[in-house]
Amino acid sequence: MLNKLVIIGVGLIGGSFALDLKRARLVREVVGIGRSEANLARALQLKVIDAASQDVASAVQDADLVLLATPVGQMAGVMAQLARALPHDAIVTDAGSTKGDVAALYRAHLGHHLARCVPGHPIAGSDLSGAAAARYGLFEAKKVVLTPLEETSPEALARVRLLWEACGAEVLQMSASEHDAVFAAVSHLPHVLAFAYVNSLLARPDAASCLQLAGSGFRDFTRIAGSHPEMWRDIVLANRGPLLADLAAFKQQLDKTIAQLEAGDAAALSADFLAASQVRSGWKR
């Protein structure tokens, strides 16, 4: 049971975490912190949080747990404020989509507090954002990856794990670099491709007809291009090493397809499409 949970960034992830823990009676009070007063007012109105604040120092007094659920690009500023105000025992965790850079931020700003820092990443993204997107059960049967620092205490790690499990999530543990390599491939690369694809469509003179005639394949393929631009700018910059490598590999694969098309090589196209189709059809989640 947490006496006081502070959520910094009350959006889809932070808000849904608060809702689930309140429903599970694992937290007494949730304080939300954010840049947008309108969003905090909405969060209060929806009872996602019990109190709102724009002042980190006063809000984290007596906090048991602080969840950083802002875009990664804002975490440095938030941690600098936390460094001066955090109670000695408070656990700090985060929901950042990249983990190598967030680990470096913990070291830079909370070096005295690393035993209580538990970097994490709930895999429950969405193109929705803001407190109004928060909902019960968002993490049910979803995965949460924790990437503890060398210094993270087993007890702090266990407590964070338990809270995510109480939200219905399956918790996995790996190193920050393993995490970042995998998510460059399965998440960051698809987002970059979807953004680039939509922009290449917009550059066409017949873009309006295209959008009018686009069907369900387009709908699903481009859903992630509706994602939060600032958050995704931060993610791709934070993880640009692995991402650039994956982009190069993707371009090679695409050039192979282009060569097959130019050559009219039906057998090679079939074989490649079949390989992808079989894996995708067999993928269960």
Add this chain to the structure above:
Amino acid sequence: MLNKLVIIGVGLIGGSFALDLKRARLVREVVGIGRSEANLARALQLKVIDAASQDVASAVQDADLVLLATPVGQMAGVMAQLARALPHDAIVTDAGSTKGDVAALYRAHLGHHLARCVPGHPIAGSDLSGAAAARYGLFEAKKVVLTPLEETSPEALARVRLLWEACGAEVLQMSASEHDAVFAAVSHLPHVLAFAYVNSLLARPDAASCLQLAGSGFRDFTRIAGSHPEMWRDIVLANRGPLLADLAAFKQQLDKTIAQLEAGDAAALSADFLAASQVRSGWKR
């Protein structure tokens, strides 16, 4: 009211068309033709069709309308058989995803019959295939594009339009080349990108971890990579001119993103992601 409808290729599209027209009492008898006896047996069992045949010549005797719903790559062979057997008045239409090449096939094989030929493309794709995927209402609120030949009679065009409208579809009309340019952009390119993306993932040594940790963004982005490989081989080859141009434009856009990433140009990344995100979020379908 059609006395006899012949569906060549009883899959998602052909089967769903038959179901809707039967429910609307617009057809007395549906005869299904296909290469797979198991699929035809399934179609009979599910009452998608009333009779099955593997012989085009006998099946199309007395037919009022023939729908070609096979992959485009099989249409030449089917039309060659139709040429010898088609009743003088029978309307021929198709559901091919490319229209320039199908128009050429009509001219090559059914030159004597062009007034009764109505090329078409229902926009209701899916990664599902086979008669078992057929369902009522598939075309409800979907678009169907008809690309009549110069020779197509207004009466034949009107009859095909009416049948699709009876299935709940919105029918549009354009030239084959307009159609092919738009669908290269909104459908064929995304499929090629999704196939290439899945194949680039499979080439990784940590592909298994990637598939295990992939989330809902991956799920939607790659759904079309589960599509029918043979059908998509035919489509991309049939429309490779416009598709190769779109691939080149996409690669340019991707190179722009890569340069922004390499330069760490946060403002340019934000601006491009925002442009895509706004269009995608505002897109309604």
